[in-house]
Amino acid sequence: MMSLSFSCSASLYAQLPSEVQARSSNLDKVKNLITKSGIPSKITSPLESLQKGNWVKLICGASFEDVTDIRNLSLVYTLAGVDCIDCAAEASVVNAVHDGIEAARGIFPIRRPWVMISVNDNEDLHFRKAEFDPNDCPIDCSRPCENVCPADAISYFGKAGASKGGVLAERCYGCGRCLPVCPYDKIRAITYIRDVAATAELLKHNDIDALEIHTSGRQAESFRELWNGLGDSIDGLRLVAVSLPDIGELTVPAMNSMYATMRANLQCLNLWQLDGRPMSGDIGRGATREAIKFALHLASIKDKPKGFLQLAGGTNAHTVEGLKREKLFQTTTISGKPDEANDPSLALISGVAFGGYARKIVGRILSSLQSEHGFAHLEDYPDHLLKALIESLALVGTVKCYNER
Template identity: 75%
Template sequence: MALSFYCYASFKTRLQVTAQLNHGNNKGLEKVKNLVTKTGVPSITTSPHESLQRGNWVKLICGASFEDVVDIRNLSLVYTLAGVDCIDCAADASVVSAVNEGIEAAIGIVPVRRPWVMISVNDDEDLHFRKAEFDPNDCPPDCSRPCEIVCPANAISLENTSSLVKGGVVTERCYGCGRCFPVCPYDRIRTNTYVRDATATAELLKRDDVDAVEIHTSGRRTAMFEELWNGLGDSVSYLRLVAVSLPDIGEPTISLMNTMYSIMEPNLRCFNLWQLDGRPMSGDIGRGATREAIAFAVRLAAAKDKPHGFLQLAGGTNAHTVQGLRAERLFQTTTISSTSLILPLPFLLIFLPVLI
């Protein structure tokens, strides 16, 4: 099994990057330039395509619902300099532009390789595509505001009265993690779920600065997946990679993946990748969150009829994932070789959180 790394930019990292770069007088950018001059940047000689094949592909996940364009531009700049292969972001025109602005700013500092830009969409309700909402006027004045404390994205600001704030939540920053819902003692927080529009997504996919799409699906209703796939039409022919993110639904998972591949295959002109979402958006909750991610890897490794495409572990991965994979004899640090447990195609890429 080949090992790769996926960069999940934690919100602590995001705040640090933004704090460093977001000075109105460009001091932050000058700092980055000076640092790059002093230390250089990693020398990446492989294309994103080659990284996928070698098993050392690195993807930055900005978040399917995260839309703070300043943070996103800054993160894209820093991670492009760090040599990521792909930057995954929300399927929103201004977010895509912010990612590309960050990439161009990085290339302007030093000639680095351009990462692929991936946009994330959904075929049905999905945890990655929701926002928290509440009316701060309904909150008892003596509430100790646990929602504000628990939010990892600094998306809840009861003091803030700017136009960005809707119902106490800065919608651009909320990525739907759900941490705030159970902590509200007065049950004031609502969920606003949404599904990205297929026609608008198709238009985005035709942009020169978009290279890949990630479709989030529950896997339970392949009719919804098929409807979205058909709705994307010939826009998928412009792509370099199509990723499908899905949870482990037990025994039927593998056959469902094969069914979805058969839906995509007639129009698929590029590589495909399966993002195995063991326990969505939970890696930072605690050690146990990685169990589902490892169980998903075990299921795929044992499957006789593996679906075509690269495999990537995602939801539930954390610092304990490697240990769990070792215990299952599913971890190795070598890239593709004759001794790889899973040979091309498919490769099994294990993506782990790397915080910078």
């Protein structure tokens, strides 16, 4: 009976058009690749990942609002086993993330990552957009801004998909690389602060699991105003993260001050995102050094406040290698001795967030998809999906240690 069923299925398959056969074959390859990788996230919760030290977060970008790319990035990295997807605090962006997650779960029965939105308490590099009027640009300009932009956010008249020249605001995430290269000083940065009331309203929906607050760590009053303004909108969250730079000897006092502000009504887990060198992970091996240095400093301090530690800012495929050299990866102490100040079952560094580098390695494939098929759903083109998944698994696997068990 089984043989007959297989024979009939094979016969029907042979009658399908070649492009349909190819699509089915590539989807099978996607599923097989996930299965063979041994992705622990099929069953491991995000909380368990934090405790074990193999938590991975995808940073879509606090200012990145291209919903087509965000949806496809969320699809790919959900299949790759990330624990959290961080995005802009905009309803359309959150919807795109969920759409991508559901598309991934429709392909393979993987558990759902947490969805996080990012806000800021004051001016921050992650919350700005580049802007210029292309009509002011000399005709003979070599356009170095267009060449240096990692998000392909600068366009000119006649470029595919652009209705006008200048900066495509939905794609710009504020890296600032275009600012110093303009030979005519025509580009400016526009900064903004997410509206607290709008954020609180967005958090009241039941489809957001986590919140991240970007702060300089130097303005306690701004942080306090934001936190108090959020009110009870945070009650249903699973995690609150605070992203801050290394401010030397002031870092831990700033963390203690912020934790004191949060503690009274914090009903969930908290995490400190160590933002070493913001938005630089796609540059190269050296970009991750500052994040690792920051982690080494904080991991050795006993009087820091409660909360998981996670790297960001300059993180890329070399980050875990650097953590291993410093004996920080999936270990409870630097010395190997039990740390009485912390739960010995928890890793010193709980995980890594990947932003620019994660978007870059998959973005090349998404750009190819767009040039060939327009603004398409990635799963409708399994050959592109397979290529994107291979790239994302290689990156996420540096933390998850796929196939090393």
